[in-house]
Structures are given as C-alpha cells and as structure tokens.
Amino acid sequence: MSELLFHLDPSLPDSLQRQLREQIARAILNGHLPLEQALPSSRKLARDLNVARNTVMLAYEQLLDDGYLIARERSGYFVNPEILKGHAEKPVRLNDIEADRLPWEELLTMHPSRQKTINKPNDWPNYDYPFLYGQIDPELFPTQRWRECSRDSMSVPAIRSWAVDHLNNDDPMLIEQIHQRLLPRRGVWAKPEEILVTVGAQQALWITCMLMLKAGRRFGMENPGYVDVYNTARTFTDDILLLPVDEQGMRLDADIASCELVYATPSHQSPTTVTMPLERRRQLLDMAEIHNFLIIEDDYESETNYLDTPTPALKSLDRHKRVIYVGSLSKTLAPGLRLGYMVGHPTLIREARALRRLMLRHPPTNNQRAVALFLDRGYHDALLRQMHQAYHRRWQLMRDALAHHMPHAALPSTYGGSCFWIKGPEGLDCQKLRRLAAEQSILIECGDIHFFDSPRREYFRLGFSAIADDRIEEGIARLAALIPYATSSA
Structure with a gap:
C-alpha cells in the first residue's frame, strides 16, 4: 500500500x-x-x-x-x-x-465523451416494464451449458492451448466454428484467413473505419441509423453522407456514388428494423462495383425473422469481395461477452489483424475457447431455436398490444428483430415520455439520438428481448396512457 x-x-x-x-x-x-x-x-x-x-x-x-x-x-x-x-x-x-x-481540454486531441450516445440504466432489471433493446432475458440464458463449456475450457489441455502467447492469432477452434457453423447460416462461405475475431462488433466497426477512412474520404450511412457508427466515423472524417430510410431500408440515392465506404444494416435496419429486399441488395452491390466503393454489412440481428425465412446476407451475394461482413454473439448469447467477428478480403483482414495487435493483440483466448466449445456442441443452435420461439411470441404480443393501445402510432411493416420502432403523434416529446415512463417503472428508448441531421422527437424504440411475456400488454397500456401528457397541442 x-x-x-x-x-x-x-x-x-x-x-x-x-x-x-x-x-x-x-x-x-x-x-x-x-x-x-x-x-x-x-x-x-x-x-x-x-x-x-x-x-x-x-x-x-x-x-x-x-x-x-x-x-x-x-x-x-x-x-x-x-x-x-x-x-x-x-x-x-x-x-x-x-x-x-492542467489544461486538459487543450491537451486532448478529441473529446468522445461529448458525443451523443445511447445510455441505459444499470439497474434496468429492477424496473417492472423494461422495454429496453439489446438486453437479454436471464431466464433464456443457457446457464448450465455455458458453465459446462467454461469449465471444460479450463481443463489442462485447453489451458495449455490458450494460455500461451498467441501474438495476434485467434483460437483456431473458434475460427473453425465461425467458418463452418455461423457463416454458412447466412450463406457466407469464407476462408479461415478471411475471418478475424473482435471484441464485439464494435471493435470490428472501429478497425474498419480506422483502416478505410480519413479526412477527405466520404462515408455513407443510414439516417436514422446506428449512432455509435456515426460517432466512430466522425472520429476519422467529417464528410458523412446521410442516406434516408424507407420501408425497404436504406435508399440508394445517386449521391452514394461519391462514397468510399458505406455502412448498411440490410437484415434489420437499425433502428427501424425494416428488411432490405433482395432486389435492392443486388442494386447496392452493382453500384459498389460501378462506383468503386466498399460496404460494411452489420448483420447484427439476422436470426430473428418470424414470418419468413431469413434473407441471405448481403455478403453471400458479393461476387467481388466489396462487402466487409460484421457479426456478433451479443444478441444471441450475451452482450457482456463482447465477442464478434469480421469477414473480408484477405488483404483487409491482414491489416485489421495487425491493427488489432496494436490495440489489444487479440480477445482473451480462454473466452474464445469457451465460445468455440459452446458452438461445437450445438448449444448455440439450440439457444437460437429457443430464442426464436420466445421472441416470436413476444413480437406477436407486442404487435397486438400496440395495435390495441396505440392504434394511431405509425409502425414500419416489419417481421423480425427484437424491438419495435414507433412514431408517436405530432408534438410528442420522447424525452418527456421517457421520464414520465421511468416514474411508472417503465423503460423506453428515445429515437431522436438516431437522427443525425435534425432531431425527431416523436420517435421511440421498444425492445422486448428482456421483458417477460405477461408484462408486455400491461406495460404498453400504461405507456399509452402517458403519451398525451408528453404531447404538446398543435
């Protein structure tokens, strides 16, 4: 001491x-x-x-x-x-x-804390109606199976495998599982040297932006869109093209031709959850080839499709290796695990691996081995089936409750995801609604943070991954009763 x-x-x-x-x-x-x-x-x-x-x-x-x-x-x-x-x-x-x-404000070269970003209360499980997006239901977590894989990853042979210095390499067993089990589910056929394990999808996005963007290079992304990607891109360039979103996802305006890098969420657009149809996906790939730009595909919620078979990933249609595919286990296994992966051209992955080494070498290999065992034993597949059933049921309960208690709210025509993107009445102040709801033990997320040109305060997001079935209808009813108190008269 x-x-x-x-x-x-x-x-x-x-x-x-x-x-x-x-x-x-x-x-x-x-x-x-x-x-x-x-x-x-x-x-x-x-x-x-x-x-x-x-x-x-x-x-x-x-x-x-x-x-x-x-x-x-x-x-x-x-x-x-x-x-x-x-x-x-x-x-x-x-x-x-x-x-x-000390003049810290002058000494720092950037101020990330000033960026607007998503915040969630740490005590969210204590709320009666947590309509939060991106959280998991503890009742669905496969505790026993995860403990088994964690225990086996601590066996003497396993420890001898992952405890040595891997420099900038990943656990070969995990790469094999991503290569043979996760990616084929999305129609993506990649070679092991085209795969890099990352600390969540967030690190994959940061590495890609750091390698591809600089002052003078244009970055295109959806608006509304994922705020963390916007903040990351702004770290490297001020030239960001905002592409509007319609009922089929990101619109392919002619200005997209001026971009060097474009970010898209085709499977479930973030935050609206709408799905980009195959025709528009092919058009986006054609434009990338004609105008020579690259695409980041964030396939963050590909497995949650309730009324149809999942649409193949954009990467699966990519004949010219222009798509940088980003995946994650945050939405299926656990967000706190912070394990994701990126797939791209071998040259990109080589440089991404070298850059990752400068940041943290590699994600902890003991965690990589536990995840690899979880995948290898089919536990992840079983978890996906269980979550699909639970989320489908909650999606139907939410849809029915919203139709009954918020009939005038505008909802995109979607059939997947783990949340609903809602446009409230004109004059709604989502921040005021959020405060009123929290007083009634209801948690919602304001949508204004996802708009990067001008605030749109009438939008909010309701997640259903972490709320029990029997609380959905009552929570929506209570929330609907608060909307008039958060809406100014015209």
Whole structure:
C-alpha cells in the first residue's frame, strides 16, 4: 500500500512529515484506504519510504489528533469512519500545483465523451416494464451449458492451448466454428484467413473505419441509423453522407456514388428494423462495383425473422469481395461477452489483424475457447431455436398490444428483430415520455439520438428481448396512457 500511495520529495519546501500527513489525509478522503485494514506500522512505512521512523510517527499522531485516524490497542491505526461523513476538524491543504489545473481540454486531441450516445440504466432489471433493446432475458440464458463449456475450457489441455502467447492469432477452434457453423447460416462461405475475431462488433466497426477512412474520404450511412457508427466515423472524417430510410431500408440515392465506404444494416435496419429486399441488395452491390466503393454489412440481428425465412446476407451475394461482413454473439448469447467477428478480403483482414495487435493483440483466448466449445456442441443452435420461439411470441404480443393501445402510432411493416420502432403523434416529446415512463417503472428508448441531421422527437424504440411475456400488454397500456401528457397541442 505504501509503495502505491505515498511518494515523498525532499526537494519540496514542505517537510517530509507534512507531505506524508497530507498524502495520507488525501488518500482517506478519496476513499483509497479501506476502513477494515490497518495502516502500515510506523517501522514498516518508514522503511518503505526510506525516512526516519519518527517522521512517520509524528504524521500518524497529527492525523490521530485531527480525527483522520483512530488507534486500536495492539492492532494499529485505522481510518476513522466518521471522517468520511464530513467530520474533519481541519481541511486538507493540497499542494500548490494540482493536476486539476492542467489544461486538459487543450491537451486532448478529441473529446468522445461529448458525443451523443445511447445510455441505459444499470439497474434496468429492477424496473417492472423494461422495454429496453439489446438486453437479454436471464431466464433464456443457457446457464448450465455455458458453465459446462467454461469449465471444460479450463481443463489442462485447453489451458495449455490458450494460455500461451498467441501474438495476434485467434483460437483456431473458434475460427473453425465461425467458418463452418455461423457463416454458412447466412450463406457466407469464407476462408479461415478471411475471418478475424473482435471484441464485439464494435471493435470490428472501429478497425474498419480506422483502416478505410480519413479526412477527405466520404462515408455513407443510414439516417436514422446506428449512432455509435456515426460517432466512430466522425472520429476519422467529417464528410458523412446521410442516406434516408424507407420501408425497404436504406435508399440508394445517386449521391452514394461519391462514397468510399458505406455502412448498411440490410437484415434489420437499425433502428427501424425494416428488411432490405433482395432486389435492392443486388442494386447496392452493382453500384459498389460501378462506383468503386466498399460496404460494411452489420448483420447484427439476422436470426430473428418470424414470418419468413431469413434473407441471405448481403455478403453471400458479393461476387467481388466489396462487402466487409460484421457479426456478433451479443444478441444471441450475451452482450457482456463482447465477442464478434469480421469477414473480408484477405488483404483487409491482414491489416485489421495487425491493427488489432496494436490495440489489444487479440480477445482473451480462454473466452474464445469457451465460445468455440459452446458452438461445437450445438448449444448455440439450440439457444437460437429457443430464442426464436420466445421472441416470436413476444413480437406477436407486442404487435397486438400496440395495435390495441396505440392504434394511431405509425409502425414500419416489419417481421423480425427484437424491438419495435414507433412514431408517436405530432408534438410528442420522447424525452418527456421517457421520464414520465421511468416514474411508472417503465423503460423506453428515445429515437431522436438516431437522427443525425435534425432531431425527431416523436420517435421511440421498444425492445422486448428482456421483458417477460405477461408484462408486455400491461406495460404498453400504461405507456399509452402517458403519451398525451408528453404531447404538446398543435
């Protein structure tokens, strides 16, 4: 503890005793010293800091007198819990030069925290009606099977396989499972050298943008669209072409020809969930070939199609390797697992692998092995069937409840996904509706953050992946009753 927290500088005008006293006091007030653990003995701390024992003893006695410490017989000095309640008799005098005085806003080259992004309460399971998108239902998680795969990934042979330094390589077993089991479900036939494992789809998107974008290069994406992709692209270029969305997904305006890279979510457009038909997909691929641009296909929710067979991935129609395919296990297994993958031309994957190495080398190989076992044993396939049944049922319950309680709301004609994109009445303030709903233990997501040209406050999103069947109808009824209170009169 002493080596980490305290550093005394003889060159400063303050005495070593005073420096130590102030550093200990500051550590106490900042919560860095545990209440139940004794401070180092004066002899040990003096030896660690290379100072006289009397220096430490005097500092301790001052802190004891000031109420920062309490002494316990035969146990030593402990933090006084009362001091954390604001009962200090004397304020701590900080050094004349403080870190907070540094011009951090000028030193930083970017400010990602200023970007508008999706936020969700950490305590969402405590709400009665969590209509949140992207969360999983704990009741659907295959706990026993995941424990089995996690346990087997810790066997001696498995540990010898994943514990060594893999440099920038992935678990070959996981690559094999992605190659032979996941991608063929989407009609994608790729070679192992065309696959890279990533820390979720988010890292795949970041790597692709970092490799492909720079100032002067135009990036095209859907509007409304996925806000994290917009924020990522803005990190590398200010030239972003916003492409409108209709009932068939992203519209292929003539301006798309000026792009170097285009982002699309054909299977279920984010956030509207509409599906791009085959004819438009082929048209997009033809335009990419004619005008020489690349496409990122984010196939984030491909398996949830309830009234028809899933449409093949855009990548499966790609004859010229212009599509960079991004997949993830966040929507099926668990978002907290943070495991995704990207598929592209070997040259792109080679550079993406080298770039990933500079960031984190590779995702943890023990997690990769557990996922590989989960896929190999068919547990993921079984989970998909179970989730498909549960989500289909909830999708029908949501559709019926919305038709009954919000008949005037505009809903896209969709037949898949795990959420509903809703346009409320004119004058609706989705932020006000969200606040009113939270007071009634209802969680919704505002849609205005997904529009990048001008705010559209009448849109909101209702997810159903994490809410129980028997709460859907009542939750929609309660939410519908709040809409008039969040809508201004014309």
